[in-house]
Amino acid sequence: MPAPRNLAELEADVARDLELTAHPRAPWLVPRQVGGQDILDVLIIGGGQCGLAVAHALRRDKVDNILVVDRAGYGQEGPWVTYARMRALRSLKDQTGPDLKLPSLTYQAWHEASFGRDDWDRMRWIPKEFWNDYLLWFRRVTGIPVRNGVEAGPIIPIRTDCGLPALEVATSAGVMRARKVVLATGQEGVGGWWMPPHIEALPRPFRAHTNEMIDFAALRGKVVAVLGAGASAFDNAAVALEQGAAEVHLFCRRAEPMVVQPYRWLTFAGFLRHMGEMPDEWRWRFMSYILGLREGFAQDHYDRVMKHANFHMHVGREWTGAAVDNGRVVIATPTGPFTADFLITGTGTRMDPGLCPELVHCADNIALWADRYTPPPEEANPRLGQFPYLNADSAFLERRPGETPWVADIHLFGIGTTMSFGPAGSSINAMSISAPRVAAGVTRGLFQADLPRLYADLRAYEQKQVELDPARPVRQAAE
Numbered sequence: 001m002p003a004p005r006n007l008a009e010l011e012a013d014v015a016r017d018l019e020l021t022a023h024p025r026a027p028w029l030v031p032r033q034v035g036g037q038d039i040l041d042v043l044i045i046g047g048g049q050c051g052l053a054v055a056h057a058l059r060r061d062k063v064d065n066i067l068v069v070d071r072a073g074y075g076q077e078g079p080w081v082t083y084a085r086m087r088a089l090r091s092l093k094d095q096t097g098p099d100l101k102l103p104s105l106t107y108q109a110w111h112e113a114s115f116g117r118d119d120w121d122r123m124r125w126i127p128k129e130f131w132n133d134y135l136l137w138f139r140r141v142t143g144i145p146v147r148n149g150v151e152a153g154p155i156i157p158i159r160t161d162c163g164l165p166a167l168e169v170a171t172s173a174g175v176m177r178a179r180k181v182v183l184a185t186g187q188e189g190v191g192g193w194w195m196p197p198h199i200e201a202l203p204r205p206f207r208a209h210t211n212e213m214i215d216f217a218a219l220r221g222k223v224v225a226v227l228g229a230g231a232s233a234f235d236n237a238a239v240a241l242e243q244g245a246a247e248v249h250l251f252c253r254r255a256e257p258m259v260v261q262p263y264r265w266l267t268f269a270g271f272l273r274h275m276g277e278m279p280d281e282w283r284w285r286f287m288s289y290i291l292g293l294r295e296g297f298a299q300d301h302y303d304r305v306m307k308h309a310n311f312h313m314h315v316g317r318e319w320t321g322a323a324v325d326n327g328r329v330v331i332a333t334p335t336g337p338f339t340a341d342f343l344i345t346g347t348g349t350r351m352d353p354g355l356c357p358e359l360v361h362c363a364d365n366i367a368l369w370a371d372r373y374t375p376p377p378e379e380a381n382p383r384l385g386q387f388p389y390l391n392a393d394s395a396f397l398e399r400r401p402g403e404t405p406w407v408a409d410i411h412l413f414g415i416g417t418t419m420s421f422g423p424a425g426s427s428i429n430a431m432s433i434s435a436p437r438v439a440a441g442v443t444r445g446l447f448q449a450d451l452p453r454l455y456a457d458l459r460a461y462e463q464k465q466v467e468l469d470p471a472r473p474v475r476q477a478a479e
Contacts, residue, residue: 003112004104007137010113013104014141021102027062029446030453032160032179039166039177041065042442045152045358046184048078049135050413053098053431054182055144057439060100063446067178069150069171077148078186080132083211085235088125089428090298097428098138100436105142110134125300147173154360155181157406164449167409169358179449180442182411183358186425187211187349190359190366190388190416194350198321199227199343206329207343210236214344220244225331225340227319229257233346234301240344241308248311249340251333253318261298262290263423272433276392276421280373287419288381314338351386351416362404367397369419387419388412393441394421409445413438 004010031038041063044051047070055068070077078084099105111130112120139146153170158177160166169176183190193211200207208214210232216239224240226233229252237248266272275283305311314333321332322343331338353363370385391397394417396407413435417425424434447454468474 003117004109005113007110007113010104010109011141013109014102017102017104018142021060025062027064028454029063029065029450031065032162032164032166034158034160034166034168034177036161037177038065039160039179040067041178041446042067042180042182043167043169043176043178044068044182044184045169046070046077046182046186046414047072047139047146047148048184048186049098049428049431050186050425050435051146051182051184052135052139052142052144053100053435054184054413054438054442056098056138056142057100057436058442059142059144061439061443063439063443066145067176068144068146068184069152069173069176070146070148071151071172072148074148075132075136077135078132079211080128080135083213084128085210085239086128086231086301087304088127088300089131090231091126091428093120093123093126095429097431098135098435099432101432105138107131107134110137149173153357155358155410156361157404165406165409167406180409180411180445181358182413182438182442183356184425185356185414185416187415189349189351189414190356190412191350191352191386192355193348195345195347196227196319199319199345202322202324202329202343206324206341207345210344210346214239216240216243216245219342221246222341223247223339224249224342224344225329225338226250226344226346228252228346228348229254229297229313229315230346230348231297231301232348233344234297234305236344236346237311238301238304241305241311246310248305248308249338250305250311250313251317251319251331251338252313252315255316257313257315258293258297260293262293263427266290266422267429269433271422272424272430276424276437281375283419284369284373284375284384285379287422288375288379288384291384291418292381349415350383351388353388359410362396362407362410365399365404366407367399371399384419388416390417390420391441393444394425394438395441395445411438411441 004013029041044055047068051068058066151172156168158166158168166179167181193209195209219240222245224245226237237250240248317333317335319331323330328339328341329343353359353366367389369387369389372389395411398404414425424430
């Protein structure tokens with residue numbers, strides 16, 4: 001078939017492809033109620049690419065009674081037009097993602113219909129603003145129901161009118177109830193953004209994390225110090241330079257910068273599909289090595305800062321302390337103090353269920369890797385032991401069985417899944433495998449809980465597919 005010439009033609013192809021691949025079509029869920037009011041089958045918290053991917057997978061499996069909520073306003077979901085300061089995505093442009101391998105829903109199909117095939121061929125990396133526009137288009141053409149401006153709070157267990165387990169979520173838009181909840185919280189994971197305590201203790205006007213909205217214009221003529229040597233640290237250093245900072249100094253704890261990107265190596269079906277099925281010792285061995293390397297920066301990130309003569313990179317120089325002195329920050333390092341006007345930390349996130357408002361009533365009983373596996377001494381890493389140890393269906397497990405059994409109905413799809421499944425919930429190129437896996441875990445639980453009703457439905461099923469001819473009665477076997 002010829003490629004669509006514009007978005008209208010592409011959207012017609014999307015509608016046709018969704019219809020052609022809609023089998024099995026039979027609805028299999030019935031509305032459940034609490035207090036006589038219908039509840040959702042699934043509530044998805046997070047309307048970025050992770051939430052959309054899981055919602056799309058669920059709708060393909062005829063789970064239509066769902067809702068996606070996001071605390072951000074429309075078009076502000078995820079990092080792409082807020083705190084993401086790279087110019088383009090770091091993933092290869094021909095990746096598949098929330099499309100779940102449906103050709104007409106891929107980014108490439110959208111880009112070619114929007115800008116032409118020649119533009120696609122010339123483009124090296126996907127501009128982040130284009131990716132954001134694509135996700136909004138994807139959400140519209142797939143019909144995924146999303147409510148923006150809704151912040152989720154604590155989850156508690158309840159029962160439906162027929163006695164089935166369900167969950168109640170306090171939100172800024174009122175109480176919401178669902179049989180299953182998916183936390184599609186992306187990079188924030190099961191915890192929060194982290195910076196060293198001695199930096200966090202500084203007054204706010206002197207420091208920020210890379211995930212925050214930073215007034216870079218106010219840093220014009222200032223000396224800026226950046227902690228970290230990952231991609232986000234380089235991105236923020238670049239923006240500070242481009243906005244006129246007098247000097248930008250990037251500090252790396254390692255003696256050598258990380259120039260290898262292990263996530264490029266693991267992008268193959270065997271790893272992405274089956275890592276979560278391997279024994280704990282192998283999961284820990286692979287992921288502790290990969291996460292121990294930390295995510296590297298790409299050539300474009302390096303070139304972007306190196307074009308500025310006032311950029312300086314310090315390796316093997318961690319920050320061991322910091323204090324404000326005479327209106328500036330004095331950073332303590334192993335090789336002596338360094339003075340700057342403003343600090344930016346590119347130190348990522350840490351796993352801690354207690355930091356998640358949604359998990360306040362169960363955080364203490366969520367099983368962590370440190371609870372379930374003890375690595376050999378040479379592979380020990382306390383930071384990685386704080387990742388949640390997830391069930392095969394990406395749901396939480398109890399640390400102390402029997403105290404909070406309802407956590408089995410909360411499924412995770414974000415960076416917190418990394419130790420259990422590899423980079424399944426934080427990587428676009430894993431999404432076509434990982435999102436259906438999460439959706440399958442959700443549908444398995446819904447199906448299992450409905451077994452008595454479904455069995456009764458089966459016994460009551462009497463739809464005939466053949467009408468026998470009454471004039472030609474079937475002969476009975478002779479007595």
